[in-house]
Amino acid sequence: MKGFILMFLGIVHLHEAFGVSHSMKYFSTASSEVSNFPEFLVVGMVDGVQMVHYDSNSKRAVPKQDWMIKQPGVLCETETENLFNLERTFKATVDILKQHFNQSGGVHILQYIYGCSLDNESEQKEGFGHLGYNGENFLEYDMKTLTWKSLKQQADFMQDKWNSDTSRLVFWKIYLTQTCIECLKKQVVNGKRTLMRTVPPSVSLLQKTPSSLVTCHATGFYPSGVMVSWQKDGQEQHKDVEHGETLPNDDGTFQKSTRLRVTSEEWKNNKYRCVVQVTGIKEDFIKVLTESEIQTNRGDPAPNIVPISGGVVALLLVVVVVVLVVVVGVVIWKKKSKKGSVPASTNDTDSAYSGEGLLKT
Incomplete structure (x- = not known):
């Protein structure tokens, strides 16, 4: 619930x-x-x-x-x-x-x-x-x-x-x-x-299986104004991208996820990266999609993502x-x-x- x-x-x-x-x-x-x-x-x-x-x-x-x-x-x-x-x-x-x-x-x-x-x-x-x-x-x-x-x-x-x-x-x-x-x-x-404080996000790349969508998950940020986007070779991706809602954490901060549908072969041959921008924070928070950056929940609980049903x-x-x-x-x-x-x-x-x-x- x-x-x-x-x-x-x-x-x-x-x-x-x-x-x-x-x-x-x-x-x-x-x-x-x-x-x-x-x-x-x-x-x-x-x-x-x-x-x-x-x-x-x-x-x-x-x-x-x-x-x-x-x-x-x-x-x-x-x-x-x-x-x-x-x-x-x-x-x-x-x-x-x-x-x-x-x-x-x-x-x-x-x-x-x-x-x-x-x-x-x-x-x-x-x-x-x-x-x-x-x-x-x-x-x-x-x-x-x-x-x-x-x-x-x-x-x-x-x-x-x-x-x-x-x-x-x-x-x-x-x-x-x-x-x-x-x-x-x-x-x-x-x-x-x-209300006017700023807290930077923690950004992770998550994937359940090699064929699953890759999730860019930003959490722990404040205020709630945020943009989480995927880029391919420096260009923002809109196709095959699913944006989630901005959601609250128990400590008063927020989280947001954006998922990318891409094959492992495609992202290995191109430079994909997730860019997170938070209101009031000038710095962009970037995660480059590489095999070493991807976290998986196979066998272990995933990081702090709450599944949403509709x-x-x-x-x-x-x-x-x-x-x-x-x-x-x-x-x-x-x-x-x-x-x-x-x-x-x-x-x-x-x-x-x-x-x-x-x-x-």
């Missing part, structure tokens, strides 16, 4: 490509009849680093970074009381959706992914919000029209209700264009020692891991054409988690 946990970061960094942008994202999940798992979870992240966690078991908003623990009030929008209210509205919304679709027992999951990003150089601001139910894309916030857009016919009733709620629309306009951006700036300033969606919730709320939302989002999970809405323009007004379904 750890593979699924790591899988989510491919989407967590949608707005953090190779560049100098920062993002803040909140992942909220409400579920019914999922054993050994909280009925409600929220995970807040800045630049892919978890900053806060709340669940229905503890009923506490817990800061996860030193800069938040040492500086009270930096949680911005994650006060325990507000998240408790949000928990109640989430659970109520699940019941409303179950009733609307004539669903009774079984596992049902409501998810929000929402947040914002800011490019330091261009000062371009972006906001985003997604709502998903039972692994299906439901609603998406349209920053151009400042309204909610239905992503499937079954969600039209929610689109109509949400867009007819003036206070909800006012909240999202203010939150995504102002509140979220200001909170993001605050987090980046206070957490700059963590078929499970909602039932990932059975894994009791703090970041799982992010995983579940993103795995579903990823699997269903970047579909999603969702943002929370509210009537209170002063707090992103003003629970009573968030989900007037």
Whole structure:
């Protein structure tokens, strides 16, 4: 299951490509009849680093970074009381959706992914919000029209209700264009020692058998912005190259793999090399494809690569891991054409988690 946990970061960094942008994202999940798992979870992240966690078991908003623990009030929008209210509205919304679709027992999951990003150089601001139910894309916030857009016919009733709620629309306009951006700036300033650090990667060339694809695996780097490419005789290769997602390690760093389909005869007659570039680090990290550089897991465990499978969606919730709320939302989002999970809405323009007004379904 750890593979699924790591899988989510491919989407967590949608707005953090190779560049100098920062993002803040909140992942909220409400579920019914999922054993050994909280009925409600929220995970807040800045630049892919978890900053806060709340669940229905503890009923506490817990800061996860030193800069938040040492500086009270930096949680911005994650006060325990507000998240408790949000928990109640989430659970109520699940019941409303179950009733609307004539669903009774079984596992049902409501998810929000929402947040914002800011490019330091261009000062371009972006906001985003997604709502998903039972692994299906439901609603998406349209920053151009400042309204909610239905992503499937079954969600039209929610689109109509949400867009007819003036206070909800006012909240999202203010939150995504102002509140979220200001909170993001605050987090980046206070957490700059963590968020602005750079850590170089460890690069390995891996191959299971002589006929397998050759994997260039970069791990242990920070920040998450990375390019892992294959070159042949100095020219970047695109054909027969498979790029993996950028995934998290347990220590807060990241990993990424890119695989090359090439015969041993071909790479012995040509110069193939893997080039790794990490945001904020000027040096390129290069591994030349030679027989002595290739590591194999025949008879021994491979280096720290987590296998990724693609078929499970909602039932990932059975894994009791703090970041799982992010995983579940993103795995579903990823699997269903970047579909999603969702943002929370509210009537209170002063707090992103003003629970009573968030989900007037």
